[in-house]
Amino acid sequence: MRTSRRGRRTTAAALLSLALALPLGAQAIAAPPSSSDRSGSGTATHSSERLQYEVAGMGTAAQRTQLTSAGAAIDSVLDHSVLITADAATAERLEKRGYQLTAVPAAAGEARTHDHDHGHADEGDFGTANVPSQYHSYAQMNAAVDSYVRQYPNLMRKHVIGRSYQGRDIVAVKVSSNVRVDENKPEILFTHNMHAREHLTTEMALYTLREFGAQYGRDARVTRMLDERELWIIPSLNPDGKVYDMSSGSFRNWRKNRQPTPTSAVGTDINRNFAYRWGCCGGSSNNPSSDVYRGTGPESGTETRVLANFVRSRIVGGEQQIAAHIDFHSYSELILWPYGYTYNDTGPGLNQDDRDAFATVGRQMAASNGYRPQQSSDLYLTDGSVNDWMWGEQRIFSYTFEMYPRSAAGGGFYPPGSVINRETARNREAMLILMENADCMYRSIGKQQQYCSA
Numbered sequence: 001m002r003t004s005r006r007g008r009r010t011t012a013a014a015l016l017s018l019a020l021a022l023p024l025g026a027q028a029i030a031a032p033p034s035s036s037d038r039s040g041s042g043t044a045t046h047s048s049e050r051l052q053y054e055v056a057g058m059g060t061a062a063q064r065t066q067l068t069s070a071g072a073a074i075d076s077v078l079d080h081s082v083l084i085t086a087d088a089a090t091a092e093r094l095e096k097r098g099y100q101l102t103a104v105p106a107a108a109g110e111a112r113t114h115d116h117d118h119g120h121a122d123e124g125d126f127g128t129a130n131v132p133s134q135y136h137s138y139a140q141m142n143a144a145v146d147s148y149v150r151q152y153p154n155l156m157r158k159h160v161i162g163r164s165y166q167g168r169d170i171v172a173v174k175v176s177s178n179v180r181v182d183e184n185k186p187e188i189l190f191t192h193n194m195h196a197r198e199h200l201t202t203e204m205a206l207y208t209l210r211e212f213g214a215q216y217g218r219d220a221r222v223t224r225m226l227d228e229r230e231l232w233i234i235p236s237l238n239p240d241g242k243v244y245d246m247s248s249g250s251f252r253n254w255r256k257n258r259q260p261t262p263t264s265a266v267g268t269d270i271n272r273n274f275a276y277r278w279g280c281c282g283g284s285s286n287n288p289s290s291d292v293y294r295g296t297g298p299e300s301g302t303e304t305r306v307l308a309n310f311v312r313s314r315i316v317g318g319e320q321q322i323a324a325h326i327d328f329h330s331y332s333e334l335i336l337w338p339y340g341y342t343y344n345d346t347g348p349g350l351n352q353d354d355r356d357a358f359a360t361v362g363r364q365m366a367a368s369n370g371y372r373p374q375q376s377s378d379l380y381l382t383d384g385s386v387n388d389w390m391w392g393e394q395r396i397f398s399y400t401f402e403m404y405p406r407s408a409a410g411g412g413f414y415p416p417g418s419v420i421n422r423e424t425a426r427n428r429e430a431m432l433i434l435m436e437n438a439d440c441m442y443r444s445i446g447k448q449q450q451y452c453s454a
């Protein structure tokens with residue numbers, strides 16, 4: 001699918017002047033590490049302005065991977081090009097390396113301006129012309145979680161599994177019958193909002209709490225799953241990034257966490273920081289100003305470490321209790337499975353049966369929500385991603401969902417609030433399919449005798 005050509009301009013001259021005026025990493029000056037990123041100057045300066053660009057000549061995964069190792073985070077893959085979001089310094093660096101960039105200034109802005117709700121502008125800790133009030137801020141997210149836990153005390157329990165770099169709670173909500181007891185049931189983990197600007201994924205978590213709370217004892221499948229599984233939901237793995245992206249009043253297109261780096265640039269890409277083949281294969285960057293900066297070492301990112309420690313804490317009696325995982329991202333409407341670090345379908349610890357089980361359940365889920373199922377490296381290589389670590393290190397069947405929209409034309413990372421209900425409910429069936437398969441993923445390929453008989 002193609003993005004709109006409306007409002008497009010070439011920007012070599014504009015970029016050059018921006019880049020000359022502003023040194024690399026100037027964006028870091030706005031917020032010292034000790035600040036919580038809340039009380040900024042408000043409006044973004046040109047130094048930190050992050051625009052979306054279409055990069056031409058990107059028809060193959062190898063070409064896209066090369067762009068990734070040059071430091072770009074790919075927002076969306078088109079037939080022969082990709083969309084990236086970059087600051088002026090990064091864009092200039094890419095152009096110097098010979099990439100053809102065309103700015104797409106209208107793409108991200110379209111959705112957010114026509115959708116805001118004047119009536120709620122003063123509600124909560126943000127809310128201005130550009131941030132649709134239907135999206136929960138971090139504070140509103142916590143309030144919603146607290147109210148669900150109060151409403152369903154036997155079904156939901158809040159655990160603070162750690163703190164972000166800036167000290168915010170990272171919350172996991174356990175959802176299961178008899179929730180206060182650690183029972184012997186297959187566990188499923190849903191993680192959300194690892195990337196700051198992917199706010200629709202936090203709404204996905206809140207939908208799941210609301211829906212499962214309301215349907216327990218009413219809907220047979222939901223009831224059975226909460227009786228026979230233990231579900232963990234982490235609504236925001238990157239609260240510092242979420243607050244930074246939202247709190248100036250207009251979205252900042254921020255992706256990474258808000259941790260300092262060895263340079264003045266801020267932020268590690270949590271999804272390149274996991275401790276499985278970290279930095280191995282050109283699927284991340286060692287440049288701190290890159291959006292796919294892999295950090296100073298595996299799990300150097302505070303939030304990466306919090307999630308990895310939580311998952312390791314679910315090893316009980318030598319056995320990893322978590323069987324299956326979805327990491328919710330946006331956008332492109334995809335269901336992805338590992339490995340991301342190699343183009344090969346199989347690899348160490350991932351044999352043909354493992355791969356077939358991943359693909360079969362992945363395709364079943366995709367049939368329910370209309371997303372496209374594929375191995376993640378069909379897009380471009382990633383190393384240090386959460387899916388690779390979850391499978392390679394923990395043998396958890398770990399998928400990435402890239403939510404709505406399919407392309408930038410639907411609002412990119414910032415679709416209008418009016419789509420939240422539809423686009424979260426769209427994944428209800430897929431979540432249930434994964435939960436129903438979690439006791440034996442190999443049943444999907446008819447090999448339960450071989451792999452799952454006790």
Ligand code: 0X9
Nearest residue numbers: 271329330340376382385387400
């Ligand atoms: O590049 C990413 O981190 C994810 N895409 S996003 O646009 N949300 O940033 C995709 C990660 C998929 N990688 C693996 N499953 N290995």
Ligand code: CA
Nearest residue numbers: 182183184185
């Ligand atoms: Ca358990």
Ligand code: ZN
Nearest residue numbers: 195198329330
């Ligand atoms: Zn993402």
